[in-house]
Amino acid sequence: MTPRNLIGGHVFVAGGLATGGLRYAADIGAEMIQVFVTNPRGWALSGGDPAEDARLRESGMPVFLHAAYLVNFGSxxxxxxxxxTAVVRHTLRRAAEIGALGVVVHTGSAVTQPREDAMRQLREHVLPLLDELPDDGPDLLLEPMAGQGQMLCATVQDLGPYLEALDHHPRVGVCLDTCHAFGAGHDLSAPGGVRETLDALHEVAPGRLRLIHANDSKDACGSKKDRHENIGAGRIGAEPFGDLMRHPVTAGVPLCIETPGKVERHRADIDLLKKLRGG
Known part of the structure; x- marks a missing residue:
């Protein structure tokens, strides 16, 4: 029997990591959640609340963490x-404390320097973090971007040299964002587009897909823009998400929405994905 895709979302944690996060998860019908444990737009580190950590860990809810948006090992x-380096090390430690399955990190940009220099920095700073991970700890999940600017990884094919720079480390996984992939040029809306994209992912990074950010796109395929839309309301459309869940590469891989709005729209997105899943 094919493993079922859990469907959930990035949740608000007002009132506490577990208190707020689990409440929001219940409100939107989430079967898994993603959270921040630091300010997503800053460098400040938070130690967390041991009681909240324990409650979240003991809830049985599958959890992923997202590292701060400012993280860029190619800078x-x-x-x-x-x-x-400090933020990702901290977020990995916090993930281990709450029993999270993985930490999502954006793959970064060379900004103004040569790509070769940026990739060398990536290797020098990320490999030591991976080697510090406990055997039962979280994986580091690479999230390719939409291709804007001097991004180091956007298309599925870009994961090849990125993984090579990290020696194909066994603790490195992939988080595929559908909006990013669409913006980078993978036409998920076209007939066979989902299959072609996932086949390519399997060729480049077999067995490494750990999480899918399920987001529709406000912009056209190949736009190199990262503007999320609610499921079925954007340029990708609803049906490709069903195709996504039927592909063998995604078997058992959770889908996490990062779509606009709050409770009502998020619940609608999750309900639609569950319908496309088959209940």
Whole structure:
């Protein structure tokens, strides 16, 4: 029997990581959740609340963490590189404390420096973090971007050299964002587009898909824009998400929405994905 895709979303944690997060998960019908444990748009680190950590860990809810948006291991700025290392190390530690399955990190940009230098930095700073991970700890999940600017990884094919730079480390997984992939040029809306994209992912990174960010796109395929839309309300459309869940590469891989709105729209997105899944 094919493993079932759990469907959930990035949740708001007002009132506490577990208190707020689990309440929001119940309100939207989430079967898994993703949360931030630091300010997503800053470098400040939070130690968390041991009681909330324990409650979340004991809830049985599958959890993923998302590292801060500012993280960029390809940056030519020394402070950004140092802060990126500190934030990802901290987020991985927090993930281990709450029993999270993985930490999602954006794959970064070379900004103004040569791509070769940026990839060398990636190797030098990320490999030590991976080697620090406990055997039962979280994996680091690479999230390719939409291709804007000097992004180091956007298309599925870009994962090849990225993984090579990290020695194909066994603790590295992939988080595929459908809006990003569409913006990068993978036409998920076209007949056979989902199959072609996932076949390519399997060829480049077999067995590494751990999480899917299920987001429709406000912009056209190949736009290199990262503007999320609610499921079925954008340029991708609803049906490709059903195709996504029927492909063998995604068997048992959770889908996490990061779509606009709050409770009502998020519940509608999750309900639609469940319908496309078959209940």
């Amino acid at each position: 030519p700025t020394v402070a950004t590189l140092e802060n990126s």
